[in-house]
Amino acid sequence: MSGTPVLRIQDVRKRFGDHQALDGVSLDVHEGEVVTVIGPSGSGKSTLVRCVHQLESIDGGAMYLDGELLGYELRGGHLRPLPDRRVAAQRGRMGMVFQQFNLFPHWSVLRNVVEAQVAVHGRKPEEAREQALRLLERVGLAGRANAHPRMLSGGQQQRVAIARALATHPRIMLFDEPTSALDPELVDEVLRVVLDLARGGMTMIIVTHEMSFAREVADRCVFMEAGRVVETGTPEEIFDNPVSPRLRAFLSRFSGRAASEEIAS
Numbered sequence: 001m002s003g004t005p006v007l008r009i010q011d012v013r014k015r016f017g018d019h020q021a022l023d024g025v026s027l028d029v030h031e032g033e034v035v036t037v038i039g040p041s042g043s044g045k046s047t048l049v050r051c052v053h054q055l056e057s058i059d060g061g062a063m064y065l066d067g068e069l070l071g072y073e074l075r076g077g078h079l080r081p082l083p084d085r086r087v088a089a090q091r092g093r094m095g096m097v098f099q100q101f102n103l104f105p106h107w108s109v110l111r112n113v114v115e116a117q118v119a120v121h122g123r124k125p126e127e128a129r130e131q132a133l134r135l136l137e138r139v140g141l142a143g144r145a146n147a148h149p150r151m152l153s154g155g156q157q158q159r160v161a162i163a164r165a166l167a168t169h170p171r172i173m174l175f176d177e178p179t180s181a182l183d184p185e186l187v188d189e190v191l192r193v194v195l196d197l198a199r200g201g202m203t204m205i206i207v208t209h210e211m212s213f214a215r216e217v218a219d220r221c222v223f224m225e226a227g228r229v230v231e232t233g234t235p236e237e238i239f240d241n242p243v244s245p246r247l248r249a250f251l252s253r254f255s256g257r258a259a260s261e262e263i264a265s
C-alpha cells in the first residue's frame, strides 16, 4: 500500500523487569484497514496497543500517527518526551476500548460519551450532546442514554465504551480484547458493532481471542508470539495457509479447544 500509514509502528521494544514483552515489533496500518492481532497469552498483544495509546512507554523504536512521532519530539538535536498535554492530545486522536469498560459509574451513559468530547476537544456539553446521542444510536443504545452503567449488561457497557471512544473522531480505533470480560451470550452484540465500524471504513487494530471474528473482520491478520510478529497475512493466508510452524501449532491448539468446547456444550 502507498501513502503515509495512519499508524506506523517501527521496531518497538518494551521490557518489564527482565521480561522482553515487545521485541522489535513493526507494523503499518493504512487508512480504512482493519488489522487483527492474535497469539498466545503473554505474547505481547495488549502491550502493543497499550504502547500505541501511550499507556506504556517504549524502550526502543518509534511510532507515528499520520506521520507524527508519538510521545516524543526532536528538540535541540535530541528526542525528548512530549509534555503531558501534548501526549493527551495525541491520545485523543486514537480511540481505545479496553477489556474492562472503564465507564464512570456515577455518570449517565450519555454523560460518559459527552465528557469524552468535552475533555479532548473542549466542546461545550450542549454541543457534544447531539453527537453523543447519534453515537449511542449507532451502537444500539439510544434508549439507554439516561441509564447509569450499573443498570446495563456488560455487552451494553462495552457498546457505550465504543461510543465514547468514537466521540473524539479518532483516526484509529484500538481494541484490547473487547469481549474477554463478557458472558458468552453477550459477545456477539459487541462484535456486531465492531464489524459495523469495520464495514464503515474505520481504521482499526483489534486484539482478540475470538478466532472466527479475527478472521471475519480483518483485512490483515498479525500473529504474535514472545513479543514478536511471527507472521502477517490476509485472513485466508493466516488461517488457511499458515507458514510458520508456531502459527500452525497455535491454530491447532485453538481449533482443538473450540471443538472440545462444542462437545462440552
Ligand SMILES: Nc1ncnc2c1ncn2[C@@H]1O[C@H](COP(=O)(O)OP(=O)(O)OP(=O)(O)O)[C@@H](O)[C@H]1O
Pocket (backbone or CB within 6 Å): 016, 017, 019, 021, 039, 040, 041, 042, 043, 044, 045, 046, 047, 048, 177
Ligand atoms: N505492567 C506490567 N508489568 C509487568 N509485566 C507485564 C506488564 N504488562 C504485561 N506484562 C507482561 O508482559 C507479557 C505480555 O503481556 P500482554 O498482556 O501484552 O500479553 P497478551 O498477548 O496480551 O496476553 P493475553 O492474551 O493473556 O492478554 C506477559 O508476560 C505479561 O505478564
